[in-house]
Amino acid sequence: MTAIEETVLKLDPEEARRVRQERLERIGRWVLPLAIMILAIWLWDRVCVWNEIPKYILPRPGVVLQTLYDDAGLLFSSLLVTLRITFLSLLLAVIGGVGLAVLFAQSKWVEMSFFPFAIVLQVTPIVAIFPLINIYVDNQTVKLLLCAWIVAFFPILSNTTLGLNSVDRNLRDLFKLNGATRWQQLRYLRLPAAMPYFLGGLKIAGGLSLIGAVVAEFVAGAQGQSSGLASRIIEAGYRLNAPRLFAALILISLTGILIFLVLSLVSHLILRRWHESALKQER
Amino acid sequence: MASGEGPMLLALRSVGKVFSNGVTALSDVDLTIREGDFLSLLGPSGCGKSTALRLIAGLSTPTSGVLDWRGSIDRSNIGFVFQEPTLLPWADVFDNVWLPLRLKGVSRAKAAPAVTEMLERVHLTGFENAVPRELSGGMKMRVSIARAMVTKPRILLMDEPFAALDEITRFKLNNDLLELWQDERFTVVFVTHSVFESVFLSNRVVVMAARPGRVHAELAIDAPYPRDEAFRTSPDYAALCRQASDVLVGAINSTAGPHHDGH
Secondary structure (H helix, E strand, O other), rough: OOOHHHHHHHHOOOHHHHHHHHHHHHHHHHHHHHHHHHHHHHHHHHHHHHHHHOOOOOOOOHHHHHHHHHHHHHHHHHHHHHHHHHHHHHHHHHHHHHHHHHHHOOHHHHHHHHHHHHHHHHHOOHHHHHHHHHHHHOOOOHHHHHHHHHHHHHHHHHHHHHHHHOOHHHHHHHHHHHHOOOHHEEEEHHHHHHHHHHHHHHHHHHHHHEEEEEEEHHHHHOOOOOOHHHHHHHHHHHHHOOOHHHHHHHHHHHHHHHHHHHHHHHHHHOOOOHHHHHHHHHO | OOOOOOOOOEEEEEEEOOOOOEEEEEEEEEEEOOOOOOEEOOOOOOOOHHHHHHHHHHHOOEEEEEEEEEOOOOHHHHEOOOOOOOOOOOHHHHHHHHHHHOOOOOEEEHHHHHHHHHHHHOOOOOOOOOHHHHHHHHHHHHHHHHHHHHHOEEEEEOOOOOOOOOHHHHHHHHHHHHHHHHHHHEEEEEEEEHHHHHHOOEEEEEEEEEEEEEEEEEEOOOOOOOOOHHHHOHHHHHHHHHHHHHHHHHHHHHOOOHHHHHO
8 A cells, every 4th residue: 555655656647547547536426426416415405494385285394304213113013014025036036036137048049939928027027917916816926926027027027138148159060079968068168258247137137026916916016915125105295295205215215225236246256256247347 | 390290180181161151261271280399370361261260270161172080079179379469358267268168167276287387387476366356467468378278179269369468478479388388389370460379389371361261372481499588599599580581572572463352
């Protein structure tokens, strides 16, 4: 560290400027968004005061925070319900997505035959499918899981399929030359090669499974069948309890951010030694 | 150490290869490879030298003619070094060299002596745990050679392996490859477009011509081994290079004849 600082002193003006620039950027990356966020919250608070907006329409940030604290028991138990659906569906999306991708990778014919079905499932809005699921499935948890799964599995399937198929041609020849079996080729070549693609899909699916869980709860909650965060929001909406509505919203957002950060970290840890994407993050 | 010493290992007899897009990559190639040969296939791009190598490796099958192996040969008797290092980027050096043995069901512990020895032979001892990203281009190529040699193949096929390296690194790898070859006495078929490289390394240079790919002429490089840096600057080497260069020019001109604009 000290060695670096000593050399900094001897740098010519151009290099010194660059070092200064880099240091500023490093600080700015954290400070700027934080400052803007604080400014926005302050402005939100001022707007409420200046226009004398009643708290059942737009509560002041302090009131929302207070509600988050006062209703913590209710909100966090609901969050747990939503989280359970989110993680279970993400787990199923990983199993289903990777399983199907491996199946597709076995033969071009299988992929050609079944990939369109996956696309149909993906592009049909989940809100429109839910009434059907509601008719066919009795169990509440299974209902929600199925919904969230349909939303989340596609990016994993699509990315992993792409990864399994983008193995270097020479490496494929190398395995052929060494008499590798189909299983060996999958285990030692195609699955590791697909890892960066899979992890990219996982990051998207993590967010989507939360969205899927909340949307499913919304539809189910409208029928009074759910106890997750979404039903807290609907409930609060009926009662004009805007502070609680905001508190629940903030919880969902924070959860989404946390899921993204955790999955990014997992991805970085797995890829950091060999993949280009991780290499750039280090700098 | 002249050509034509060892017994025949492989003969290509009237071998041709036509691709489905109508391109004739190889036409009527006759070539005998002898045990212990260091044979270079030298020619301009499009002369089918890489195609010939893939045919020998069994990665592709000829349209016409036969490959006549002396005795039985299976794929574990063939080592292949690609133009790029073609390493598994997620695996460290040890695991990359272990790979061919691993695919044959040899456990890590059982493979360790062979892998360690091979890494020593290519001067990479101490780099067992490095991943390819951490290595220079020359070192990656050394790993690639170690991987090809770890199964002790009878024939090593090399497809322009040093083309992407800088000259200093290439010379070093040339020397080390020759050293390895002299110790182990396996057979090498080396594809290159460099006259200087082919003359420095080989005891036989087969010059190929393009459109269609065919054997134009064969040169015996009757310089004694071991060849070292002194040979690289010797008049003998210069004369042999000039000779090979003349033959190569002849091969290129034979292409630029009446059927040059045929496509």
